[in-house]
Amino acid sequence: MSAQHRHAAPPAPATSPPALALRVLATASVVVLAWQFVTAAGLFSGGDAGPHGTGAIVLHVVAGLTAVAAVWLRATAGGPWWPTVVAVAVFAFTFVQAWFGEIPGLVVHLPGAMALVAGSTWLATWSFLRAR
Template identity: 45%
Template structure:
């Protein structure tokens, strides 16, 4: 079953359900990264909710993984660009790299990596909102 874009009364194409899912997942990733910043800030100086921070990382893997699947399907059906699909995949992979280097002894890598991940997640969200159904 092919998904087609419909035109609203304003003349703009409304997103297909799968594109809307990508947009929602990208928005959830932004909120998740915000949650990660909050829990990371509470980890210092005396230690804090490291279980919450770890759970947030797992949730980010799930959300970005689902977004990657949606983006891949949208790209394969010609509804989004390869660049947007690649960005989604890059965010997904970078989340695992962040988790791998997330420890007290590797904070000098983890903190700049978190900035890069944040930039990628925000870029993904904005790019998904700009994507038009074809």
């Protein structure tokens, strides 16, 4: 038996705390992004940035916790490295989004929102499919 096989972590069951945390938090990220889309529409009709700004803070927190859960799952169960990279990239990109959130930055902010949705949705989907 090679050294790599002797020291590899056993796969985490689908209901392990890190797997469950990743599922819940990745799904929460998608829900918060949906909130962001709903509240962004109000900004174009002269509404207050309050709900959208609050949602951005919640997104930072939830995406950060999702990244922590992805690192936790990788550390305890092994498996592919790229879900962790995607989770950390999504978290980092929430700050880029915040930076370009003003009207002049919408040329970056709107496509960036699509990238966040793609990364977050992919991660949430993967977290459920990995149990199979």
